[in-house]
Amino acid sequence: MADVAVETSGLRKTYVSSSGVTEAVAGLTLQVPKGELFGLLGPNGAGKSTTIGMLTTRIVPTDGVARVAGADVVRDPIAVKRRIGVVAQYNNLDRQLTVLENLEFRGRYAGLPAKEARRRALELLERFSLGSRAGARVTEMSGGQAQRVMIARALIHRPDVLFLDEPTSGLDPQTRVNLWDILDGIRAAGQTVVLSTHYMEEAERLCDRIAIVDHGAVLACGPLPELKASAALETVLTLTYDEDPEKIVEQARRLGGVRGAEVSDTRLRVLTQAPEGILADLVRLSQEAGLTLTDVRVVRPSLETVFLTLTGREYRE
Numbered sequence: 001m002a003d004v005a006v007e008t009s010g011l012r013k014t015y016v017s018s019s020g021v022t023e024a025v026a027g028l029t030l031q032v033p034k035g036e037l038f039g040l041l042g043p044n045g046a047g048k049s050t051t052i053g054m055l056t057t058r059i060v061p062t063d064g065v066a067r068v069a070g071a072d073v074v075r076d077p078i079a080v081k082r083r084i085g086v087v088a089q090y091n092n093l094d095r096q097l098t099v100l101e102n103l104e105f106r107g108r109y110a111g112l113p114a115k116e117a118r119r120r121a122l123e124l125l126e127r128f129s130l131g132s133r134a135g136a137r138v139t140e141m142s143g144g145q146a147q148r149v150m151i152a153r154a155l156i157h158r159p160d161v162l163f164l165d166e167p168t169s170g171l172d173p174q175t176r177v178n179l180w181d182i183l184d185g186i187r188a189a190g191q192t193v194v195l196s197t198h199y200m201e202e203a204e205r206l207c208d209r210i211a212i213v214d215h216g217a218v219l220a221c222g223p224l225p226e227l228k229a230s231a232a233l234e235t236v237l238t239l240t241y242d243e244d245p246e247k248i249v250e251q252a253r254r255l256g257g258v259r260g261a262e263v264s265d266t267r268l269r270v271l272t273q274a275p276e277g278i279l280a281d282l283v284r285l286s287q288e289a290g291l292t293l294t295d296v297r298v299v300r301p302s303l304e305t306v307f308l309t310l311t312g313r314e315y316r317e
């Protein structure tokens with residue numbers, strides 16, 4: 001399948017330790033066509049890093065198959081490594097080297113002739129607005145700059161697939177937005193990209209398709225508009241009280257236009273397609289029951305409501 005950049009079938013990783021058995025990835029099946037920016041979205045511990053680890057040959061799967069750029073990650077890891085670029089979750093630049101040297105060395109390691117490695121390194125630094133920092137030590141870089149250097153380094157040998165594990169984790173909001181622009185540019189140039197993220201907003205902003213993962217399994221996969229359409233397009237109203245609102249949950253469920261209502265602790269969560277009218281009804285019900293509202297949250301149909309509908313749990317970044 002020449003047009004498929006990444007495909008997995010029943011991919012699994014089980015860790016066994018003294019504290020028990022963890023199914024970090026529990027039978028993952030997905031396909032990423034060439035040229036796509038594909039996102040693995042899930043909360044901490046969902047199995048994203050383990051998945052990226054297996055696709056980049058750092059972690060050996062317990063079971064299942066994965067092919068990246070046409071090569072099998074278990075049978076032919078060397079071919080896979082040659083065809084991919086990887087941006088790790090943490091800064092793993094060589095601190096002994098300058099920015100330019102970090103790129104050049106990686107280029108040479110990937111088999112580029114010295115002149116070509118330098119030309120390509122300078123071109124990438126220019127492209128990522130780091131031209132003036134070529135001679136700087138990596139220890140002098142800010143978090144955002146270091147991330148850009150790591151991306152440039154991962155692209156030096158023109159990989160078929162670029163992997164990024166939580167690329168904007170820990171960056172301030174402005175730096176995150178700058179990095180999104182860079183990733184947009186990389187995608188526009190036709191590069192296949194697979195990234196993991198626990199930021200809904202990031203997946204929503206960047207990805208052609210998203211796999212929502214939790215407990216090592218894909219809950220849903222597709223373009224965001226499709227995911228939104230497949231989960232009912234409900235708005236989620238969350239009303240918080242100073243006590244348990246159990247006494248009004250049945251009445252809330254019976255309101256016309258309410259698709260579901262449930263209580264957790266002091267919160268009442270209501271799914272509806274007619275949020276404005278229902279909110280007024282809920283406020284009235286609360287007053288009649290003598291309940292004091294302390295907070296009201298309205299989440300319109302989004303990736304967040306898709307997650308809520310699929311898992312029944314609120315998404316915690």
Ligand SMILES: Nc1ncnc2c1ncn2[C@@H]1O[C@H](COP(=O)(O)OP(=O)(O)OP(=O)(O)O)[C@@H](O)[C@H]1O
Pocket residue numbers: 015016017022023024025042043044045046047048049050051166198
């Ligand atoms: N080497 C290991 N040994 C035992 N358990 C592990 C190991 N690596 C990961 N796990 C467990 O596997 C599960 C998935 O972890 P993973 O790091 O893949 O999740 P993640 O979605 O990338 O989360 P994070 O954003 O926190 O990195 C977690 O429960 C984690 O504790």
